[in-house]
Amino acid sequence: MSIKIITFLFSLLAFVNVQAAVDLSWLVSQQNPDGSFTAQNDIGYQAQNASEVLQTLHLLGDINLVDENLALQIINLSDLAYLENIARGIVAYKNAGIDASVLVAQLKLFINEDGGFGSRIGYQSTVLDTALAVRALAVSGSLLDDDFSYAVSYLIDFQNADGSWAGAGNLSSVYITTSTSLALFKAQTTFNVTDKINAANAFLIDHIQNNIADIETFEVALAVLSIAPTTSDKVPYTFLVDRLLQTRDVDGSWTQDIYTTALAMRALYLNEQVVPVNEDLSSVVTSGSSISAVTGVITDGLSGQVLSGAIVSVTTADGNNTNAVTDVDGRYAISNLFPGSASISVDLAGYHTATAAPVLLAGVIHRFNPALALQ
Structure with a gap:
């Protein structure tokens, strides 16, 4: 079995830096003969564990x-009377290259007249269930259907003034906020929600x-997944x-919990993919300059992998159009842009x-980092 090695450098000041990839050995060793993933201190149920x-x-x-096939069976055996299980199934199917149209059709039955989704058919809409549905629909390429587009508006309407x-x-929730932000990130290729994110x-x-003392480790991981x-x-x-790295156990897990460990590993990996602003761009566009710039990284909305060869087009208020093509790291940068209202497209x-x-x-x-949805 190939294992990715992870190296941590700790200082007395608790500064930690990831030097290598994530060590998956503990996580993959928790798969059982029936395909499920279980550990001593699991907080998630089997379908959650398998999907994460x-x-x-x-x-x-x-x-x-x-x-993967056995793990998918665990997700398939979950109770599809609940929206979360259907949403997780859609994401898992799309990652595996399996047609998810049947699950998408089932998910459509959960939508309510207010545009939101409930946890079960006929149940009152909630932000969390709507967020789970929006993310799954965006991943499946179905978010543009008329029945579903109102769900994004539902989420926007329920965002509090503090973000x-x-x-x-009515208590602000890290879990619900991260879940909703992740959903809107998947939807930002077709909806103007960047300011909400x-x-x-x-x-x-x-x-x-x-409130760090009251925050669960899985919430910290979800926050990194939302922000990075x-x-x-x-x-x-x-x-x-730093919090994630400092709380990892010696066996490579986080509290011997499948759900938290899967999230934390994904968060650390995505953090390492963050690309700083190009130094040349920073020297051209300074706080005192009269021009603007746009930069970012284009990724696959399903896998999260960077996409090279994407055409980024910016049309500015003076009528000029400027194009750039993403490089092997999925990155682009366009400077010398006229300030004011603009439109950006990525193809x-x-x-x-x-x-x-x-x-x-x-x-x-300005930064624009869309995750593109497959057609």
């Missing part, structure tokens, strides 16, 4: 370390930093990554076009 492990292994390119989304008792990230950083793909600046959330064969309509500010480098 499969997502992590697909992202890291190591799906062959487990029996969070709330659960029972940024507001959620700001809430997560501030709230977790001020949307930024080129690691500094604001570095304390979250790549086999994917839906991603668009955005930002207001470009003079002296500011």
